[in-house]
Amino acid sequence: MLLDFARLGPWRVVLIVIAVLVGAYLLLPILLIVALSFGSSQWLQFPPPGWTLRWYEELFDDPEWIASFLTSFQIAAVVTVLSVVIGLMASFGLTRGEFRGREVLRALFLTPMILPVVVLAVALYAFFLRLHLNGTFLGFVLAHLVIALPFSIIAISNALERFDRDIETAAIVCGASPLEAKIRVTLPGIRLGLISAAIFSFLASWDEVVIAIFMASPDLQTLPVRIYSTLRQDLSPVIAAVSTLLIALTAALMALAALFRKDARS
Amino acid sequence: MTFLEISNISKTFGNVAAVNDVSLDIAQGEFVTFLGPSGSGKSTTLYMIAGFFEPSGGDVRLGGRSILAEPSNKRNIGMVFQRYTLFPHLSVAENVAFPLRVRRRSAAEIGRKVEEMLALVRLEGFADRMPAQLSGGQQQRVALARALAYDPPLLLMDEPLSALDKKLREEIQDEIRRIHRQTGVTILYVTHDQEEALSLSDRIALFNHGRIEQLGKGRELYEAPRTRFVADFVGHSNFLDCTITRSEGESADIVLPDGGMLSGISLHGAAVAGARAGLMIRPDRLRLSPLGQAAEPGIDAVLSDATFIGETYHFVLATGWGASVNVRMPASRVRPDEVTMGAHMQLHWEATDARLFCH
Amino acid sequence: MTVTDVPLANPSPATARRRGRGIVPVIPALAVVVLVFVIPVLALLLRSVLEPEPGLQNYAAFFGSTTYLKVLGNTFLVAGTVTLATVLLGFPVAWFLAIAPSFWSRLLFAIIILSMWTNLLARTYAWMVLLQRTGIINRTLMDLGLISEPLPLINNLAGVTIGMTYIMLPFMILPLHATIRAIDPAVFQAAALCGASRWQAFTRVMLPLAASGIAAGALMVFVMSLGYFITPALLGGTSNMMLAELIAQLVQSLLDWGLAGAAALVLLVVTLAIYLVQLRFFGFGQARS
Numbered sequence A: 001m002l003l004d005f006a007r008l009g010p011w012r013v014v015l016i017v018i019a020v021l022v023g024a025y026l027l028l029p030i031l032l033i034v035a036l037s038f039g040s041s042q043w044l045q046f047p048p049p050g051w052t053l054r055w056y057e058e059l060f061d062d063p064e065w066i067a068s069f070l071t072s073f074q075i076a077a078v079v080t081v082l083s084v085v086i087g088l089m090a091s092f093g094l095t096r097g098e099f100r101g102r103e104v105l106r107a108l109f110l111t112p113m114i115l116p117v118v119v120l121a122v123a124l125y126a127f128f129l130r131l132h133l134n135g136t137f138l139g140f141v142l143a144h145l146v147i148a149l150p151f152s153i154i155a156i157s158n159a160l161e162r163f164d165r166d167i168e169t170a171a172i173v174c175g176a177s178p179l180e181a182k183i184r185v186t187l188p189g190i191r192l193g194l195i196s197a198a199i200f201s202f203l204a205s206w207d208e209v210v211i212a213i214f215m216a217s218p219d220l221q222t223l224p225v226r227i228y229s230t231l232r233q234d235l236s237p238v239i240a241a242v243s244t245l246l247i248a249l250t251a252a253l254m255a256l257a258a259l260f261r262k263d264a265r266s
Numbered sequence B: 001m002t003f004l005e006i007s008n009i010s011k012t013f014g015n016v017a018a019v020n021d022v023s024l025d026i027a028q029g030e031f032v033t034f035l036g037p038s039g040s041g042k043s044t045t046l047y048m049i050a051g052f053f054e055p056s057g058g059d060v061r062l063g064g065r066s067i068l069a070e071p072s073n074k075r076n077i078g079m080v081f082q083r084y085t086l087f088p089h090l091s092v093a094e095n096v097a098f099p100l101r102v103r104r105r106s107a108a109e110i111g112r113k114v115e116e117m118l119a120l121v122r123l124e125g126f127a128d129r130m131p132a133q134l135s136g137g138q139q140q141r142v143a144l145a146r147a148l149a150y151d152p153p154l155l156l157m158d159e160p161l162s163a164l165d166k167k168l169r170e171e172i173q174d175e176i177r178r179i180h181r182q183t184g185v186t187i188l189y190v191t192h193d194q195e196e197a198l199s200l201s202d203r204i205a206l207f208n209h210g211r212i213e214q215l216g217k218g219r220e221l222y223e224a225p226r227t228r229f230v231a232d233f234v235g236h237s238n239f240l241d242c243t244i245t246r247s248e249g250e251s252a253d254i255v256l257p258d259g260g261m262l263s264g265i266s267l268h269g270a271a272v273a274g275a276r277a278g279l280m281i282r283p284d285r286l287r288l289s290p291l292g293q294a295a296e297p298g299i300d301a302v303l304s305d306a307t308f309i310g311e312t313y314h315f316v317l318a319t320g321w322g323a324s325v326n327v328r329m330p331a332s333r334v335r336p337d338e339v340t341m342g343a344h345m346q347l348h349w350e351a352t353d354a355r356l357f358c359h
Numbered sequence C: 001m002t003v004t005d006v007p008l009a010n011p012s013p014a015t016a017r018r019r020g021r022g023i024v025p026v027i028p029a030l031a032v033v034v035l036v037f038v039i040p041v042l043a044l045l046l047r048s049v050l051e052p053e054p055g056l057q058n059y060a061a062f063f064g065s066t067t068y069l070k071v072l073g074n075t076f077l078v079a080g081t082v083t084l085a086t087v088l089l090g091f092p093v094a095w096f097l098a099i100a101p102s103f104w105s106r107l108l109f110a111i112i113i114l115s116m117w118t119n120l121l122a123r124t125y126a127w128m129v130l131l132q133r134t135g136i137i138n139r140t141l142m143d144l145g146l147i148s149e150p151l152p153l154i155n156n157l158a159g160v161t162i163g164m165t166y167i168m169l170p171f172m173i174l175p176l177h178a179t180i181r182a183i184d185p186a187v188f189q190a191a192a193l194c195g196a197s198r199w200q201a202f203t204r205v206m207l208p209l210a211a212s213g214i215a216a217g218a219l220m221v222f223v224m225s226l227g228y229f230i231t232p233a234l235l236g237g238t239s240n241m242m243l244a245e246l247i248a249q250l251v252q253s254l255l256d257w258g259l260a261g262a263a264a265l266v267l268l269v270v271t272l273a274i275y276l277v278q279l280r281f282f283g284f285g286q287a288r289s
């Protein structure tokens, strides 16, 4: 009755209305940004008086925007590689290791994800002041690695736990060395976990803003920092253009993830 | 000639003795099955041979050489697991080729061998399928092909059919028998299904509490069980409580709870007069007669239940002291008018079919 | 049993445990977390009792000042309102997702995921545009003649609440959806046979069965809202700060590390306490499904 859409009676109308409203609430702001990024009004009039690519041109003509884009990409790429490699190793230890305190360690690895990031940002800012790491590439990578690692460890540990270890054992009986068995059998077996670890790690770094705001220097700014500092001054339509590009990236990654999931099911 | 020599191996986990001083010699080409209840140490023994566990004591020698120092991947042993362990990202052919690839064999040899193995397990047309597209039975056949691809001298199988339904199980049992004949490989097979053990093996090692309780051909275990556990585990048995009145060597006289005396029954284990014991008789070795007509030793009992199950009749009788006894008789030897509930009957048997096991 | 339980050729689990078998691959991750997380955070918290001089004066200052207590009050008020709003909006949506025809539920699902994954700043920017004095919402309402003056929707707690509800909604909908999907429809047939009306079936069967999902989602949204920084910083006003902004400001403008450490500890303690409640009652998996 209550879980049968067709037999929900008058309640169905209520559900549909709320679902449509919430769907609009979630979707319209995103569409609005996209529209504004092509709109000709400097003052973000809506509906826009005309259409233009001017904001994109301004964006691509500004070397600072390009630089921050590249900085973010480089940091996120390095973080992704490190996060997947270190996360893979840690996941092996956490799912297969036989040592005291394993569960405590697992909880410790996940805490950076649940603690308010502002606390970590302030703490790292103070810590990196002493090490002269603020505003450096290494500093950004280390800070974002801490944020990305939990995602990586969760994704890979889940995949490893689901992977039947007897399959790896079978490869060893077949004559493969333990390392060869891991590379040729276990890694392909958990590849979906590795891919989602990579996607989440990349996004964790790419979208990270709070730590970056504290750590950034005028010479080394990530894209979110630049958006944030621009936003504090004015609501330039250039931000709409950047945001639209970011939304496109998100949609592309979502499509990619969906594709892999479909691939896994077939 | 001994090919695989397991001598006095043990394995303790913490303070649990999972395998306790097991010794076993196996000839080349032999098919030996480990049978036993859950947790009796069958898998652990197998895993020590495969190298997954290091024995706490003892030795395993293959072809005269100890293999304990070698890691699993150097032992050159084949193994089929209980669960499906095909490599999910590789096709059937690539699964079978895997052990040859890690051994860096030539492409030509790999191609030839894969074809040969798929023919052996009758899956010729399946080379390009992925494991997920195979039924359970097919997966285990591919696993078998993979385990045999590198011509291992010894094949270990740990309950390979337990995930399959009964009909498929019997079908693959036939395949395994055929492949054993065809390849001559020595097989160590684990199961807790006694029918499977009886139908496949040359010899059966019956495990209990980490020890081999009895080792021998299936028929020996059935007809000449050496302990009450063996008698109970292999086939069905009736056990009647009794007291020994006199014992001499391997023969004893007993008295039953209702005062009935029986003499000259073959005895297992040392016993003194007055000791309690169990009188074991197989349900299919018991016969039923109207009272007072049998010459053999017997017990009076009342028929309390009769079930017709196709080829056989299954009777349950109650003795005067309340024990219940199962009897199985071919349906052709039972006349319908004999099956009267509450009828007093005499249970009797050939003297050689009864055994005494001391408590 | 499976071979999986014990590493290959392992003498025995007991000795292995003592030797720490398998701990080596964990070391790089442990090093990163200790060096870049544990030590800096502990150092910050330590400063709260060491600076400017050893003692608890920072905590006394924090809890003795009406300004800071007001910040704490704002934080709980916003987090509470956001939680309530996400429950009220999220429950019907999760319900809809669980039972609607697959095309519509999939479409809505895609919208939710898209919004969740879209860059936080992009989403906040959209709300800044929408809510500003001359923004679309105000202009539309004025064009319709519903209001004569623009509503103050930004630089105050109303703006923060609207923006954060938007951001937190997916975190409520997704776990709730999983809970509602797990309910066996047959219980409602049973309830109907027992004579329950729709309303009774809802209050006596559906709500109790979904309660664990609601509680898990609510705790998660609440605790995430407590420590949120970006959205309050951009949509909120200077006069109505939340705790995360206060910490940032103490460090950036006032350079008062001791007080910042104290405020951080307050935030951490509340956060951890709520997570422990969640862990205790719902397990970790559900918290982060």
Ligand SMILES: Nc1ncnc2c1ncn2[C@@H]1O[C@H](COP(=O)(O)OP(=O)(O)OP(=O)(O)O)[C@@H](O)[C@H]1O
Pocket: B013, B016, B017, B018, B019, B036, B037, B038, B039, B040, B041, B042, B043, B044, B045, B192, C001, C005, C006, C013
């Ligand atoms: N890795 C291990 N750690 C601790 N105890 C173990 C381990 N492996 C096996 N055991 C114990 O050793 C005993 C024998 O187990 P084993 O797996 O060999 O039994 P089995 O005869 O194969 O049983 P089954 O028919 O259930 O597979 C059991 O009591 C089991 O609990």
Ligand SMILES: [Mg+2]
Pocket: B042, B043, B044, B158, C001
């Ligand atoms: Mg077993």
